[in-house]
Amino acid sequence: MSTGTVLPSPIPRIEGERPPGQSSAPMRKTASAPAATSRTIRSAYTPSLMRPVFAREWPARKAGRRSGLSFRKDEGQLMTVSPNGRAEGPDRQRALEVLRIEGHDLRSPLANIRSYASMILARRDGLDPRIRRAAEIIVKNADRGLRLIDEWMDFLRSSYARLELSRTTCPIPAIARMALADEQQDFDQKGVRVETEFDESIPPVEIDPARVRQAIAALLTAARRRAPEGSTIYLRTRRAGDRIRIEVEDNGPRPSREEADLFYDAEFQMLAHRRMEPGLEMALARAVAEAHGGKAGAEPVEGGAIHHLELPLST
Incomplete structure (x- = not known):
């Protein structure tokens, strides 16, 4: 394959917007x-x-x-x-x-x-x-x-x-346990403990178990990166109205509201860590939640931050 000069990635602009470097004279608006x-x-x-x-x-x-x-x-x-x-x-x-x-x-x-x-x-x-x-x-x-x-x-x-899902009826606490098992070795290597609080009364729901397991693992990994050695992380599942809330709480540095909003921003996380994985993992965790009709987010708390997924109880 022949090679040539690599152009910078284009920044899409709204129709009628002035291109970079153009004079400040007002642009003629389009007819429609x-x-x-x-x-x-x-x-x-x-x-x-x-x-x-x-x-x-x-x-x-x-x-x-x-x-x-x-x-x-x-x-x-x-x-x-x-x-x-x-x-x-x-x-x-x-x-x-x-x-x-x-x-x-x-x-x-x-x-x-x-x-x-x-x-x-x-x-x-x-x-x-x-x-x-x-x-x-x-x-x-x-x-x-x-x-x-x-x-x-x-x-x-x-x-x-939206991501394609292969749904089956599964108990969320069981999926959370499997996600924790996937990441346990990395927690042990860093000397970080994980305590669990699972509401076993939550009824099984129709989800894509592989994707939800992946999303929970992403939250655990993000919390582990922030947690100091020898600290404790909390993994919880609980009912929140008509939704199931999965939480991972760390006791790393308390982020600002703006910093917490960027936890799921792929570009920001890639640049912050200089690696693809952190950005992809968190962005996909959000995409998985949204594909199930839920949402993902993060919030600062005293002494750390909470990463969370919310999934509907019924589909």
């Missing part, structure tokens, strides 16, 4: 305005290849909400975006199809690498210890790469449509 139920976006650049990019500083964006995604499209082509930041109609279907192709092509090489390394490890005798160790590292890092690709694809899909 977009419908009140949607927003019309024009790309700031005109590359021929369409791909998702972060849309920064949307007028309707609230602090702490994940960035919407837009398309880089040819000059003169417009895209309609619904008030929740998701593409509509043919644009959305085209974007989702592009993501399916991207996900397949990104996963395939890593999956093949992992398969061949696993074949090496399957040998029962005569394998040099150094080769075995190298193959184990290959498998471990391939698994991490595949997980990041899956999370990145899910994150992008969640900006075009």
Whole structure:
């Protein structure tokens, strides 16, 4: 593939808005305005290849909400975006199809690498210890790469449509216990204790158990990152009206209200940690809650912060 100059990612702008660097003279308004139920976006650049990019500083964006995604499209082509930041109609279907192709092509090489390394490890005798160790590292890092690709694809899909769910009836406390078991080794390594308070009277609900487990694990991981060594984190499930509330409380530094709002902001968390995982994990936790008809959030409390998910009792 030929390479060329890499243009900076375009910042989508509202139709009629003055482009960066243009004079301060007022712009002529377009003859017709977009419908009140949607927003019309024009790309700031005109590359021929369409791909998702972060849309920064949307007028309707609230602090702490994940960035919407837009398309880089040819000059003169417009895209309609619904008030929740998701593409509509043919644009959305085209974007989702592009993501399916991207996900397949990104996963395939890593999956093949992992398969061949696993074949090496399957040998029962005569394998040099150094080769075995190298193959184990290959498998471990391939698994991490595949997980990041899956999370990145899910994150992008969640900006075009709600995540797909495989629902089954499950008790939330049991899912919370499994999520804690997934993260227990990391808590032990840091010397952080986790105390649980589960309301066993909560009736089983129809959820996607794998995605909810992943979302709870993300909250636990975020709390562990903030918690000092030797401290205690609290994992709770309780009923809150017609919803189930899952809470993870840490005793790290007390954030401001604005800082707590950014706990689920993918871009902010990636930049703060200089890694993809923290931003993807928290953004996906929010997307999972919203896909179930619930919500995610965080709030400062005396001596720390509470990360929480809320899921409806009935669907």
